[in-house]
Amino acid sequence: MTLKEIAREAGVSISTVSRVINKNSTNVASKEVQDRIWEIVRRTGYTPNATARSLKTGAAKAADSPTRSIACLYARAEDSNSDLFFSTLARSIEKEAFKHNYVLKYSFTGIDIHHPNTFRLITDNHVDGVVVLGRCDKQTLSFLKKYFNCVAYTGLNLLEAKYDQVICDGYQASLAAMNTLLGLGHTRIGFIGETQFEDRYTGYCAALSAHNLRPAKSYIVNVPLSSE
Template sequence: MTLKEIAKEAGVSVSTVSRVINQENTKAASPKVQARIWEIIRRTGYSPNKTARNLKLGQSAEHRDPDPKSIACVYARTHTDMSDPFFSQIVKALELEAIKSRYFIRYSFTSQDLGRPETAAQLTQFPADGIVVLGRYDQRIASLVSNLSKNVVYTGLIPMDFQFDQVVCDGSEIVYTAISYLKSLGHTVIGYIGEQDKEPRFSGYKEALSKLNLPFAQRNTANVHQTSEGGYEGMKMLARTCDDLSAILCANDRTAIGVLHALKKLNFRVPEDISVISIDDIDIAQYMSPMLTTVHIPTDELGKMAFKVLLDRVSGGHRMPLKTFLPYYIAKRDSCCPLNRDRRLFSTLRQQASH
């Protein structure tokens, strides 16, 4: 990859790419353009030859510009890919913040990538100055990451026990807030669609029902991947087995997209027949039909704060692990309403199907 090829893909001049890479002028391009250039560099593995540049300019060693520092992002959840809109927004905000301090994202890895020999070789040859772990991780990921860098920040919805810096929203409290809101609307039989195995949102759902004296039944839950496809299949499963739910908690907005689609296919009205609440508040949530009621997670602030904590760690500003909690709120839109006693019931749907 050459500067010319990077410039062509980014839609800017070669001189603009050069200035961004060499940090000669922070106003050479907007933050979004700079982020686009660094994303191309990360994806292609381009490595600026700073030594040659300094020799060309006749700069002595003590006056040479320091190289931009690099970050590796690890998408730790097994079923989360890099296109996940929740984590994509966090990374976008992180990258824009990083540019201000001459950092760029050199690598993006999934949890599967991290254990591969070629990944370790790549990080050994071109080590990152810090690692940001996105989403819940396990002991294997913690060990691998610890061996790669001493500068690690985790961000997500699940406070972890491992000794990394953390920037989080508390997933259990988020779920409790969502269930409490549904109860305030008169809903008492509330389902859950999302992952269940070692999933704090599911355990938080059960705990919230218990604390609020609401009934729990496994038949009112669907254990599916937290994707739109998973949500669609999960809703169809519940329609065949569940009690007469009046509300559903979706583990995230991607799941809710599939749930709303399935309910439409089943001729259930949202929210008149059933209320749907979710977690994340990705951009598309406010444009769905109906507009999705969801717990707003401050993804931009998670990304910005994760980088600031990482920067402080790299520069020696702190040694003990930090745990930072960010606030959240319910974005109340159109997919929830007070309990409707005249709503359509799943039991009626099954009776009609049996005749």
């Protein structure tokens, strides 16, 4: 498979395919066109020729490296195709992986792990690792340990697992926001979001406690995390 063949199948120009695959910007083409191109890339296992790339970039190493593959788990999404937040993250992961000669072979959700077809998908399509988007429960962690050798996680809260993790420090972010409001003299501060095992809620409570204030139940609304 070449760029020309991908362009022909996708119904776009070769330059459009090149921009979608090689540029970090999401504005190089419409979402529909990008989805169509990346679907072809995944299905065909296309990777750029390492020798040609090295000549273009001036890299010293010109030998072809073996193509590898990864999977992506949308741990907190019901549908990997319609979740705008996580699908945007997955697109960035796919582009970065592509630069290093990796192909995103397939994606699945936390709900999918209960479906027999998912087991067949995983066992029939070996990958070198899985990227997990969003916090996992213990059952999902056990599933990952059983089926994948390499796991990388990204989310808002630290997992109690020995995996490589890229996290947003929700605790410090919440603490900073609360301290700003408290410093301005506000004391009746509400919290809307998840409250169980959530670092941002912990930061909210810690800031109140540091100012000798107690969280008022009437100011707190427990709302499950959603991209909607």
